[in-house]
Amino acid sequence: MTVSLTVDRTRWSAHLHHTLEQIRAVAIPVPVVKGNGYGFGRHALAKIAAEESTTICVGTVHELDGIPDSLTPVVLTPTLAGPTPSAILTVSNEAHIRPLVGSAQRIIIKLASSMHRYGGPSSLVQHALDGGLDVAGVAIHLPLIATDDERVAEVTALLDPIPTSIPAWLSHIDPSLIARLPDSRTYLLRAGTTLWHGDREALHLSTDVIDLRPIRAGQRAGYRQTDVIEDGHLVMVGAGSAHGVHPLADGRSPFHFNRQRVDMFEPPHMHTTMLFIPQHTDPPAISDTIDLQRPLTQTIIDEVIWV
Numbered sequence: 001m002t003v004s005l006t007v008d009r010t011r012w013s014a015h016l017h018h019t020l021e022q023i024r025a026v027a028i029p030v031p032v033v034k035g036n037g038y039g040f041g042r043h044a045l046a047k048i049a050a051e052e053s054t055t056i057c058v059g060t061v062h063e064l065d066g067i068p069d070s071l072t073p074v075v076l077t078p079t080l081a082g083p084t085p086s087a088i089l090t091v092s093n094e095a096h097i098r099p100l101v102g103s104a105q106r107i108i109i110k111l112a113s114s115m116h117r118y119g120g121p122s123s124l125v126q127h128a129l130d131g132g133l134d135v136a137g138v139a140i141h142l143p144l145i146a147t148d149d150e151r152v153a154e155v156t157a158l159l160d161p162i163p164t165s166i167p168a169w170l171s172h173i174d175p176s177l178i179a180r181l182p183d184s185r186t187y188l189l190r191a192g193t194t195l196w197h198g199d200r201e202a203l204h205l206s207t208d209v210i211d212l213r214p215i216r217a218g219q220r221a222g223y224r225q226t227d228v229i230e231d232g233h234l235v236m237v238g239a240g241s242a243h244g245v246h247p248l249a250d251g252r253s254p255f256h257f258n259r260q261r262v263d264m265f266e267p268p269h270m271h272t273t274m275l276f277i278p279q280h281t282d283p284p285a286i287s288d289t290i291d292l293q294r295p296l297t298q299t300i301i302d303e304v305i306w307v
Contacts, residue, residue, distance in 0.1 A: 253275070
């Protein structure tokens with residue numbers, strides 16, 4: 001009765017180490033462990049990150065619990081909560097700096113990029129220093145869609161007014177492009193999806209078949225007493241809205257069995273979804289697994305199975 005993520009340990013670990021080696025050739029890698037821990041769970045992934053790094057990035061100040069003592073956490077989302085001595089905070093506006101003045105808080109200043117998300121002008125660096133803060137670096141968060149030349153040009157332009165003694169924390173840029181940036185500065189590269197999900201063939205998301213029952217055309221079933229339009233089987237699987245499961249963007253079912261998409265009889269509800277399999281198709285058996293097509297970062301996973 002679970003949503004399970006099965007991981008090919010050998011293949012997944014090989015990708016992890018290969019990615020880190022590529023980054024270390026040009027920059028300092030910083031694993032990102034935020035949200036639901038990319039499906040693995042934050043605490044479990046933080047322990048793995050601690051074997052590879054002394055620094056990790058988390059999403060918010062509410063994700064600082066359970067981090068191994070050997071790691072220095074960087075909080076990526078700005079906060080107005082005031083000093084957090086145990087972490088490096090991200091600021092991108094004078095309003096973020098104001099509650100920290102005089103605290104000697106370690107911070108990273110996010111510069112305004114073409115993302116137009118969080119980010120401020122280069123003048124924030126001096127403003128923070130004047131406020132007695134410890135500036136650990138500046139951060140640049142690039143959009144996902146851009147050419148290599150555009151990425152290099154944007155990073156170079158944003159860093160131009162920043163003293164070279166201040167490290168640059170980058171994301172969404174291929175390690176190969178860092179070699180094209182000025183070599184007078186230290187670079188740190190945040191790695192999340194490319195690190196943890198880079199080899200999708202090593203990851204398999206599935207759910208259990210909990211129950212099934214034959215049903216006839218003309219009967220009604222489900223919360224909404226939906227009409228059954230042909231003979232077949234109702235299949236109950238252990239994945240629902242509580243796991244973040246819902247129809248795909250185009251309305252199709254995210255469930256597959258024997259490489260065939262299985263229709264949902266009605267939308268997912270809490271921990272169960274009712275599927276429908278026509279009579280001419282052999283149904284799964286109770287305890288069989290159904291493949292689940294979902295972004296791991298948006299799914300609550302009950303069990304991670306390493307094989």
